[in-house]
Each structure stands twice: as structure tokens, then as C-alpha cells.
Amino acid sequence: MRNVLLKELQINLYSGKMLTTFLLLVTVFLISLGMMYQEYQQRLEHYNLSVSGAGKDWLVETVWSMERPDGDLSSEAIGTFPMGKVKRPQPLSYFARGVDLEFSKPVEYFTHFDHAKIHVYPNHEQNLFKLVFDPPDLLAVVTILLSLLALLFSHGLFSREKEEGTLKQMLAAGCSRASIFGGKFIGGFLSLWLCFTGAFLVYALALSFVEAQVMSGEPAARVASIYAACTLFALVFYSLGALISAFSRSSSTSTVLSFFVLLLLIFIVPGTSSMFAQQFAPVPSRQEVERNKLDALHKIQDEYAAEHPDENPSIRDGVQMFVGTLETVNEAHQRIEEEYERQQQNQIEMTLNLSRASPTASASNILSSLSLNGLEDLKLYKSEQQNLLQQIRNQIEEYSSYLWATYPEWAGFGRTAEEQGELKKVFDVQTQYEYASMDFDKSMSFVWLDLFLLSIYTLLAVAISYLLFLRYDPR
């Protein structure tokens, strides 16, 4: 077996296959790094602006205030509210961008200040072609290029020997089938693994120059895990290539089959799983959710009006109605949002489960989670945003109580320095808020299933290819 293994390594080394593969991987890895660096710097700039702008550039003014003949005060106050702070982009985005675009959507304040909400920034100010052609992160390179190389390394492992008749000679020379299989399989994979490891080290070294913090402490453990996951992913495709090779009698058949498997597992299975999940676990559109929220608001306000028939529909009572129903409306809206979240979550889980039929989806999940840009990180971010919204709402209530206590006749807000100070407390909630990130152990807890599945795929592919190899009749 040792001889077969060494022979396989030597063939790959002397034929230039290893050097070509190494150079190809290094080139594409560095191209990916360059493009991702550009994108990461833009995200960072966006984040820095949001931090320096959070809690600033707001102005609340009483734009009209005059005493009426009846002694009442006619007044109007309007204002602009500060921008929200976004979550800091993860330096590990170089490895997998995942859902990090969602993290650039901050909690904003509604005009008229009735609710805080999550604002969606339009992409209009950006180059729209970036929505068409995303820069490739390491995950894209690994899923497309590394899987392709793994198949190219293994698709001719046995079929070429069969075609050229050398397998017969090896068997006639007394080599056991187990040693031929083991030697060729391990030798071939070792060649690929050496190329990948070398290229990954070059990539990590280059990354450490631009983002030094990625290579120390917890991020370094994540990078090491990403490397291990990529190796396992390459092994899955290498094993599938070996399986195809053991099954086919000619190298051209195994080439076609390998490419078909590549297209199927990388593009078609994951893509169609998302489509099937949309059919079987539908989610209402955002417009439907907003309509449900509006219906709930009207229903609560109608009930409030029915319970308080003695109140006049003046501005002051409008405000009273708003304050009186605020809590009930918030609760109703929260229930609708929670139901929407639950349905979305169902669809996400169904998509993930269906797409796990392909190792690519498992690898995407692992790399995104380890890069802190996975679906679980999005879930955490959303719960943090809800938490922040609640804190803002609490502060708004405190501010409203202050206003009622200070101005029993209600004359709007933004009149005195003290009042501006009270209002600033609302904005300070967000300025001082720090979004938490998942720790390494927690991230790992979401990837075990996918790692297990990748291992199972490998074992199955190796076992079946060995059985097929045993069935080979040299006559």
C-alpha cells in the first residue's frame, strides 16, 4: 500500500498536476482576498459612519407656538431623528459573507416618534452591478473550485487504470485490492491536501497582513475550524470522484459523471431546495404583515374610542388615544411579528434540511456559522434588535411621562434644554448599545450536524467505491 501511495504522489508531483493545482488555488484565493478586502473596507466605512453619526444630527423643535384667545396654546413640534448604529462587520467575512448584508440595517426612529422600527436602507446609492456579480468569498472558491479540483484528482483514479490495463498488471503482480484502493485513494488525496494546505497558508498569511486580529485568539480557532471543514468538504468530493471512478470503465464516462455530480451538488440541489421550501412552507409577504399590523391598530383604536365615548376627537385626545393604546398596539404588533418570524424560521429550517442532501449546503452552513455570518447569527441579531427596540420604547415611555408631568396642557416637545436632555436619553440607548456576537462554542454547536453529515457522505462514498472496486473483474 505504501508503494502504491508513493507512486500516486510521485505521479501527481512529477506530472506538474500538484504545482498547477497549488498555483491555481493560490491565485484564485488571492483574487478573492483582494475583492473581499475592497468590500470589507466599504462595510467598515459604513459602520464607522454609523457609529460617529449615531445619536447625532437630530433636531426637535417647536416650530409654532402661540397663545389662543381662550388661553389655550397653539403649537406644533417637528424634528429629524438621528441615524441608527449598525453592527460592526465581521473580519471573518473574508471566509464567508453569509447574511452579513442584513447586519447593515440599523434600528431607526419613526417620524412623529410613535415607534422605533428596523429601517431598510435602499441600495440605490450603490453600484447596482454589485447586486448582480457578488465578489467571491473563500466559501465560493472552495465550493466551486476546490470541489472541482477534488473531482479532477479522483475521477480517473481507477477508471484510467482500467482503461490502460495497468490495474490488471497490478493485480497480477500480487497487490491486494485493499492496498491498491487504499494506496491510490490516500495518495491522491494527500496530493490534493498538500496543495490546498499550502494555498490556505498563503491565504491566511496574506489575510493576517490586512486583518491581523483574525489570526489571534478566538478568531484563530475559527480559522482553524474553517480550514478543517474545507478539508473535510474536499474529502467528500474526492470520495465521490473515487466512487464514480470505481463505477466507470472509461475515464471519459467518469469525467462526464463527475461534472454532472458537481453541477448537481453545487448548484442544482441547494438551489431547488430553497424553491421547494418556499412552496411547502410559505411565508406571508412583508406587505401582508404590514396590512395585518394596520388592521390590528385600527381594531384597537376603534375599541378604545368605543370605551371612551366622552372624549372629543381633538389633537389632545388623539395623543391620549395614542398613549392609551400604545402598549396594546405594541403587543399586537409584536405577536404578528413573532408569527412572521416563526413562519420564516420554519421555511429556513426546511430549506436547510432539504439542501443538506448536498454537501455544498452543509459546507456553506459551517463556513457561514464559523465566520459569524450564519443564519443563527442573524437570529441572534434580530433578537438583539428586538431587545434594543424594547429599550428604546421603554425610554420613549419615560420621556412621555416626563412630558405629561411637565406640560399638563400638552404643547409638543423640544422646547427647553432640560427637555432636549430627556429626549437625548432615548437616542443614547442606541448609541450605547453594543451588539453581541456568538461565542465559538455556541457557533460550533450549530455546525456539528453538518460536520457529521459530511463525514457520513465521505464514509458512504468510500465504502461504496471500495465495494465497487472489489467487484471489478479484470477478465
Added chain:
Amino acid sequence: MIRTIAEKEFFLIVKTLRFLVVILLCLLILPISVWTVSSDFNKERKDYFGRLDVESRNERKESRLNLFRPVPTLYPFVRGIDDEAVNCVSFHLRSWNRQSTESTQSKTQMIIPAVDMAFLVGIVLSGLAFLLSYDSISGEKGGRTLSLIGSFSTPRSSVVIGKWIGISATLLIPFLVGFCLSVLLFVFVTGVNLAPGDYLALALLFLLSALYIAAITIIGVAISALTQNQSTSLFLCLGVWGLICFILPQAANAAATSLLPLAPPHELQRQLRVVENNGLRKLVEDNMRLVETCKRNGWTSEREYGPYTTWNNLSMATNNREGYISLENEFSRESRMQEEISGVASLVSPYGCFKQAVMSLAGTGPGSHRGFVDEAYRFGELYFRQVITKWSENPNASREDLIAGLPQFSYRGDDLNDRVGKATLPAGVLVLVIIVFISAAVFAFNRYDVR
């Protein structure tokens, strides 16, 4: 002679396993993808009409307006950037705002993207085109059959062209069947009555796909003619496939970003706030002067001072709007310039050409979205100018008077001529690619020495 070679190549491939893969892709996966995206299309369309319905009940049309972009009919074939780009422009007399309404796109699609026809043709079918063509000539060299072909009086250019036509036909005939099946499914699922223009657009969509497949096939044939053995040509073909689909278009964006860097969207938001805050401060000053005037003249009722407060509000609105438009134009001009550089640079890749052409034709690309925003802005400007004119002529006008006779927004998207016009340049580049690579393949094949 070309016909004989093409037929031979066609029937040779039809009997192989590769053809089964093509059949599976075109007759099964393509219709499934169109069927699924058609369901999304139904949902998006329902939402669009729902939003229009809510907007029709807007009781403050004199100061607030929401304009929505309808879902393009060919969305189920080419999703383009429709799920992410701006599809609603909201105006408020005091502040202008553009929004992306949240689409039906699932969050998982950020990690696992869904497939549409443009993706299946652009990435998967092009990969299969390379797979069918990589050994078209190098395989004959390896199998020694090329010397036999060379011994006949068949011109070498005929061999190259015949093989190219044969391989392209192997891909395009199943694709045509799958495409027709998809169109039928689309009509069945959505219940849309397609206009003659839509059928023409669909036919052009097929022609563009055919052009792209033909371009990729001739690149594969040229590589095959350049190389001596099959494994080298396979390696080269896969490398070129990766370069065309995953590196060059993205590198074009990176180059455009480096050449013309843009400020992040937050910067614009900040500057807009500064404009709004300045407007507010000026309004406070104007109103303070008005309160003094009221005191001097003894005005106490809203009937007396109302027209002046309205005037101050309108003055602020006009100044703000001018500030917003000037800022947004400045940002927009820069981002459009970067976009143009990206668009031109991505034409170096046939995949970039194909994607641009089909998005333009389907009305789901960057150009169509820019067109919608421009149209909405023009309309908003006209609409509010009329409101302000009416208000300044009659400060006591009722809400009904103000909105009476105002124009209605009806955006139907670019007409077919415009869409075809936008697709012409990338389609022309694809034709150029075909001509260049036919010449390259013939030249490389002519240099081959059969001895």
C-alpha cells in the same frame, strides 16, 4: 459538407451519457425553476396590487405619495436584481425618501441562492457546453481519426464550423423544448395574458441564450483545437469556465470600485439630515417673526395667520427639496458612473454580456431600476409643484381642491424597443466573441500537422 459534419456530431453526442444530462437539465430542472419563480411572481404581483390599494386610500395625497414599481412580466425567467433593488419611492412634502419593500425572497437565499433560467443557462448550461466541446477536436487528435478526416478534401474550416453547429444544436434543441414547456407552465401558473410584445421578448430571450451557448461552445471548440490531448483541453475549458462565470464579472466590479470610489449610503443620509435640520431652523426663525407680526397686528385666529404659516412651511419644503435633489443627484451621478464602468468592464466576459442582455430584456436589471426611480422623481417633482402652485394661489384651499386634477402615476416599465436597445451592445459583443473564436479555432486547426 458542414451539414454532414454537424449531423454526425449531433447524433454522436445524442447517444452519449452527456446528452442525458442536458435532457435532464432542460426538460426537468428548467421548468421546475420557472414554475417555482412563477409562484413568487404571483405573490409579488399580489403585494404590488395590495400596495396600490392601500395607496389609493391615502388621505393625505396633497403631502404624501408612494409610487410603486410593478413586477416585470419576465421576472420568472430572469430575476435580476428585482428582489433587492428599490421598488418604491415615497415622497413627503417635507422629505423625500426611497425604499426597498421587503421581497418574498427567503433569508436562506443569501446563503443558498435560488436558481432561475438566467442562472441555469449562464452557469450550468455553459458548463455543459464546455463539457460537450472540450474533446471535439482534441479527442479526434488523440483517437487518430483526425488524420483520416484530413485525408479527405473537406476544408478544415468546414470541420470546425460543422462541429460547432452540431454541438450547439445538441444543447439548443432540448433547451428550446424545455423553454417552450417553461413558457406554458408560466402562463398556467400565473394566469397572465401575455401581450404580443411579451412573446417577442420571450423569443428574444431564447435567441440571446442561444447566442450565449453558441459563443461558449465555439470557445470550447477553439480550446480543443489549440490543445493536443483531451485532459489538457478539459483542464483549460474548466479554467476558462470559472474565469468567465466567477472571476471576470466580479473583477469588473472591483476595477470600477477602485477607479471611482463611492461614499457609503450613510454619508448621504447624514447630509440629507443636515439639509432637513437647516430647513427646520429657518422655519423656526420665520415663525418667530410671524408670531411677532401676529402680536403687532392683533391676529389671534388661524384664519388670520394660517396662510402665513402655510407659506413658511411651503418655503421650507421647496428649499429642502432642492437640497435633497441636488445631494441625491450628486451621489447618484457618481454611482451611475461607477455602474457604467462596471457594465462596460463586465462585457469582457461572455457571462457578463449574457447576464446584462437578458436582464435588460426582462426589465430586471440595474438600468430598468434606475429608469423607474428617474420616472418616479420626475413625476413627484411635477406633482408637488402643482400642489404648491395651487396652495400659493389659494392658501385656504381644501384638501380635495388641492388634489383635484393632479396627474396619476402609471409606470409600465421600458417598452420593448428600449429594452432591445439596451440588450444590443452585450448581444453584439457575444456575436463578436463568436466571430473571433471561430477564426481562432480555424487558425489553430489549420496549423495542426496530421503527420
